[in-house]
Amino acid sequence: MAEIITDLKEISNPSAGDDAKKIVVSGIRSTGNLHLGNYYGALSKFLRMQDDFDCRFFIADLHALTTNPDPNQLHASVKNILAEYLAAGLDPDKATLYVQSDVPEIAEMYLLLNMHVGIGELMRTASFKDKARKALGLTGDGEEIEKEIIGNQSSQARVNAGLLTYPTLMAVDILIHKADFVPVGKDQEQHLELTRRFARRFNSFYGVDYFGEPVNFNFGGEAVKVPGLDGSGKMGKSEGNCIYLLDDEKTLRKKVMRAVTDEGPKEPNQKPSQPVENLFTLMELVSEPSTVEHFRNAYADMSIRYGDMKKQLAEDILKVTTPIRERILDIRDNDEYLAKVVKQGAERARAAASETLRDVREIMGIRGIR
Ligand code: TYM
Numbered sequence: 001m002a003e004i005i006t007d008l009k010e011i012s013n014p015s016a017g018d019d020a021k022k023i024v025v026s027g028i029r030s031t032g033n034l035h036l037g038n039y040y041g042a043l044s045k046f047l048r049m050q051d052d053f054d055c056r057f058f059i060a061d062l063h064a065l066t067t068n069p070d071p072n073q074l075h076a077s078v079k080n081i082l083a084e085y086l087a088a089g090l091d092p093d094k095a096t097l098y099v100q101s102d103v104p105e106i107a108e109m110y111l112l113l114n115m116h117v118g119i120g121e122l123m124r125t126a127s128f129k130d131k132a133r134k135a136l137g138l139t140g141d142g143e144e145i146e147k148e149i150i151g152n153q154s155s156q157a158r159v160n161a162g163l164l165t166y167p168t169l170m171a172v173d174i175l176i177h178k179a180d181f182v183p184v185g186k187d188q189e190q191h192l193e194l195t196r197r198f199a200r201r202f203n204s205f206y207g208v209d210y211f212g213e214p215v216n217f218n219f220g221g222e223a224v225k226v227p228g229l230d231g232s233g234k235m236g237k238s239e240g241n242c243i244y245l246l247d248d249e250k251t252l253r254k255k256v257m258r259a260v261t262d263e264g265p266k267e268p269n270q271k272p273s274q275p276v277e278n279l280f281t282l283m284e285l286v287s288e289p290s291t292v293e294h295f296r297n298a299y300a301d302m303s304i305r306y307g308d309m310k311k312q313l314a315e316d317i318l319k320v321t322t323p324i325r326e327r328i329l330d331i332r333d334n335d336e337y338l339a340k341v342v343k344q345g346a347e348r349a350r351a352a353a354s355e356t357l358r359d360v361r362e363i364m365g366i367r368g369i370r
Contacts, residue, residue: 024053024217025179027060027100030077031069034084035242036317037226037235040285041185045217047089049183055095056177056349057085062100062107063169066162067131080328082338084245087327098345100173105353109172110165112360116201117168125167126190132159134238171195176353179214186223187234192216206363227282231260231275243317245324252321256314261306269300276306279313286316 026046028038046057059081064074078099090097100106122128129145132138135158136148149159162169170191174182175198182192192214199211216223225234228241235242243255260275272280276299283292291312298304331337361367 021052021054022180023177024049024055024181024183025057025174025177025214026183027058027063027173028081029060030064030074030081031067032077032237033080033244033246034088035235035237035244036282036285036321037185037242039088039245039320040226041187041224042183043085043088043090045183045219046085046095048219049181049217050091050095053181056098056179056352057090057095058098058100058103058173058345058349059085060100060170060173063166066160066166068160079335079338080246080332082342083328083332084324086331086338086341087324088245092341092344096345096348097341098349099342102342102346103176103349103353105350105357106169106172106176109176109353109357109360110169112364112366113172113175113198113202114165114168115364116205117165117198119164121194121197122164122167125194127187128164128166131163135159135163167191167194168198171198174214175199175211176356177349178212178352178356180212181217182214183217184223186225189216189223208363210359210363224285226285227278229255229259229278231278233274243321245321246328247321248325249318249322252318253314256310256317257307259310264304264306265299265302268302272299279306279309283309283313283316286320287312288316291316 024046026042028034028042034043046055049055059078061074061078064077069077082097082099085097086092123146132145132149136145136152138144138148171194174192174195182188182195184192196213196215199213202208203210218224227233228235228239229243230239230241232239232241243252247255259279261279262273262276265272271277280292280296280299283295295304295309295312298309
């Protein structure tokens with residue numbers, strides 16, 4: 001065993017060289033179209049990173065399978081997201097753009113890494129608890145989920161094993177590239193923490209220094225959480241509170257004008273309620289600082305009219321989304337171009353992934369009879 005470990009330590013980390021560009025990996029699930037949460041939490045960072053880093057961005061269609069989508073919708077959604085990546089400005093000559101399922105090495109490494117992942121830690125993951133709770137129609141805590149899953153015959157398919165092992169697959173997406181940075185929104189940070197834990201565990205179990213510990217990337221700021229229009233905490237597809245990059249002008253204005261607010265400030269300088277603070281948060285993302293200041297002051301001196309604020313917010317969102325929307329409509333039916341992009345992306349991604357998989361198999365003892 002000692003001899004083997006010495007050999008294994010020589011397996012190099014491709015991202016470790018001084019001159020090598022840092023490796024960046026991130027993906028978005030193909031479950032519909034991209035919304036402002038995806039844009040500000042992830043895609044806008046991808047755009048800023050593609051010039052300076054070795055970026056690998058993908059469409060997480062295997063992750064989308066965990067919620068059992070309609071096959072035709074899943075396929076359409078993969079194409080949509082690819083078109084949206086390109087329309088937003090991702091450049092296939094700068095970044096590797098691929099579809100997760102086009103890289104079969106990921107599926108194999110997912111199987112291998114699962115041997116070092118505990119069922120308990122997966123069941124405690126916030127996103128699993130959330131999704132399982134929804135699938136089972138529960139409102140209670142983790143214990144109740146466990147009881148339901150194990151005890152209730154009919155619930156077993158609703159909470160599938162893929163949903164439970166979602167973080168393993170995500171860790172593999174990242175580790176198979178030996179990524180340094182993983183630009184994601186705040187909601188994905190727990191998954192990233194698990195990725196680092198799995199990497200450490202793998203290294204220590206096999207006595208190797210093979211995987212690094214990738215971190216989120218926010219250009220020195222905090223991870224972003226884009227709020228929804230319904231007064232709730234987070235913009236999300238399943239929450240039905242989204243503004244999509246593809247929304248036309250009329251739809252978008254209507255959504256913003258209907259956003260939840262309150263009856264207005266009751267006294268000067270009071271703290272805004274959550275729904276109103278959400279509008280300010282959105283404004284901080286899309287508007288000029290002077291515009292935000294204007295409405296913050298108007299709120300503080302109680303002269304604010306939410307209708308005016310929403311009109312301005314819609315205007316400023318449209319400035320971001322309209323050019324992207326026009327390009328999406330242009331690109332999304334160009335099958336030949338889309339196919340070419342992902343073919344080239346898959347080739348590059350597979351080249352990197354197969355090296356890591358080869359090493360991981362070797363480290364774990366899957367060595368073939370030579
Ligand atoms: P997904 O598809 O739910 O979201 C894609 C990206 O958008 C970000 N995001 C948000 N950011 C801020 N505010 C919001 N309201 C908001 N909604 C979504 C997410 O944080 C994410 O960055 N598990 C991942 C996909 C994935 C992945 C990976 C990401 C699979 N493998 C490997 C990075 C690396 C997911 O479901 O993201």
